[in-house]
Amino acid sequence: MATFRLRVVTPERTVFDQAVNEIITRSVEGELGILPHHIPIITPLVAHVLTVYLEDQSVHHLAIAGGFLEVNEQGSLILADAAELSEEIDLPRAEAARDRAQTRIDQGGEDHDLHRAQRAMARALSRIAVAQDVKSGNRGNATLLVE
Amino acid sequence: MAGGGLQALRRRIRSVQNTQQITRAMKMVAGAKLRRAETRARNAHDYFNAIQAITAHAVEGTSMPHPLLVERPLKTTGMVVITSDRGLAGPYNAAVLRQAVQHIKTHPVPDTAVLVVGRKGRDYFRFRNQRLLDEFVNLGDEPTYRHARVIADAIIGHYLEHTVDVVYLTYMQYINAMNQVAKTIRLLPVERPEMDKAGPSRRYLFEPEAEDVFEELLPRYLEVIIYGALLDSKASEQGARMMAMDSASKNAEELIRKMILERNRLRQAMITREIAELVGGAEALS
Structure with missing residues (x-):
């Protein structure tokens, strides 16, 4: 190919x-x-x-x-x-980032801050998905739907 | 009297030795920082080149009148000048500032405003009553991407408000520890590469729309250029400081060597005179 x-x-x-x-x-x-x-x-x-x-x-x-x-x-x-x-992903760190972003999203606030928190959330989720994918031995498509 | 001269000389030697110890230490510190700064600058190079290529490709294939691409009548030039916060870096700051002033002189525009990075540059332009739009000092030894973003935002802000109609960047390009070149490049409006008569080499599809892509790409492009320039400047600064401190240490060595010779000669002369006096005294007695 x-x-x-x-x-x-x-x-x-x-x-x-x-x-x-x-x-x-x-x-x-x-x-x-x-x-x-x-x-x-x-x-x-x-x-x-x-x-x-x-x-x-x-x-x-x-x-x-x-x-x-x-x-x-x-x-x-x-x-x-x-x-x-x-293999390079720091899973605990990504999870901490996800929780931080979640707290900020829950708190609400200005549109600008919310937007940033959502983007931080998307980054954290993509890292977690990639890291866990290896652990579970899953070799399939792990594309995330984050928005 | 001769003893007095010898005393003073000894004191002087000790003083120069102390200075040499300091310049040696500063050289070592600069050397260690240089290695870090150099690695950072090297690692960022791929990204720097890649975004330049993408931007050139994107800009070449379109006639989009994006505000950051449109040439305007020139009333005010904006100069971004990257200097260091600290001195004792040999000709580093002087070379950058000379290059910036040279550029202002050779590109006559009614007005010039400066955005300056680093305390040395700020003091220089303040002293000369140059209009300063912004100053960024205390970036530390390891400038971050966030610094670059703040600077890029300021530049774009001034440009879109028509405070400046064209923006140039002067910084020290890092080649190696001994070799750095002060360089001026145009930041805004973003330059379009020379087009062949055949038109752009390939037509890119933009998704979603060319406008959206430029809206994302151009500010990022500016941030990356500035980030790269900050890293290069920092490596250059440490390199220049290392070289300056190296030659200062060597000069001190040379000075000490000469003074030690002089000291030994004086001491020898004194001993000789004392012996002569003894001999003279003994002869007078006999």
């Missing part, structure tokens, strides 16, 4: 750089699957679980904390605010 190059870059480091068969990501518009020879596209991403299908049939999940996707004939580039592979 044809492959294309996927790079996931954050301000801290390059998290992922390999040839892949397919990726499933999530833009502000909704879920988006990219196969080789996809038309050039640029779109903002929300916090989500990125699913990557490698050449050897293995599946990887990455927690992406929002950013941008660019696809062109050279491959796909994800510019993420933060991104972690499942």
